[in-house]
Amino acid sequence: MATRAIVFAHLISGCFAVKIDTTDTLSTSITTDTLTDTLTDTLPTTITTPTTIEPTDTGPTTIEPTDTLPTTITTPTTIDPTDTDATITDPTFTTIFTDPTVTSVTVTVTTEPPSDCGNGLVEDGEECDDGNSSDTDECPTTCKTAVCGDGFVRAGVEVCDDKLNDNSYEGCAPGCSALGPRCGDNVLQADEGELCDDGNQTAGDGCNACLTENLPGECGQAVALPQPGRNVASQVEEVECDLDLPVEGQWSRFVGSAGKRMPTAAPPQFSCGTHAPGWLNGSEPAPADGVVAREVCFHWEDETCHFKVPIAVQNCGPFIMYRLPTPPTCALRYCGVD
Structure with a gap:
């Protein structure tokens, strides 16, 4: 009787199964055929990389696969040098600055007005909100109730408000009720640098801007720095x-x-009401020297001359005047000494 074997091939999820009729005699020689799994996987043709888009971005949201994205984005902390509410308080507090003044600094920054300040509704964080942009009424644009010392002059209530209100020269008296001593009040304040005070600002009468008009060169045009x-x-x-x-x-x-x-000589860092105080790197000229060239250094990062600018200096006799350029960055300031 002829040997008979029936072989069934079946692909089940990529597996090969053989079924043999057990009533027949199995041949001692089996030829194994190579079977090809013809199952084709369906794969997506595009791989999408999730990308975080900043709310302020206006560009396309698709990024090419060849683009290289940074793994870390570092946002520097910047102190606004024009923010007059920043106050030096604790030298152990560290804040990172952007170049060229990267260092540690001690500051307390007054919180900005709420973003909805000015909508006419008194909300969280606000003391008042009158819905206007006036800084001369009872509710200035800080949405804080107006008080003497806030730096805003209330119309019909305050005469001045320089935030200090300590009756300093060219400043404001306590209570914001009167101006402090100043040039033009018809009182000679020699300690404040006045050479005369005739109560007016009329040129040609021998006293102009509280300076006598017989001074050499441009001495009579010097602007006072009273802060x-x-x-x-x-x-x-x-x-x-x-x-x-x-x-x-x-x-x-x-x-x-x-x-x-x-x-x-270099003042300490953070003195003179600034971060990097400026000082005259050179000797003072004599009146006979006229206008001389000098250099101002700014003390920063433990370097007494970290920044420097060229200036001109003249000894006018009763005082010394300086032609000061804008400093190279902030917060740099020219300092004074008694």
């Missing part, structure tokens, strides 16, 4: 910057609580 915080010995903690000095080429002189002249 108390400029003094090296000042305890004023507001962080200031001299980017808002008078226009380039303007002569300036220190008066009153700001001091009489620039220091000729």
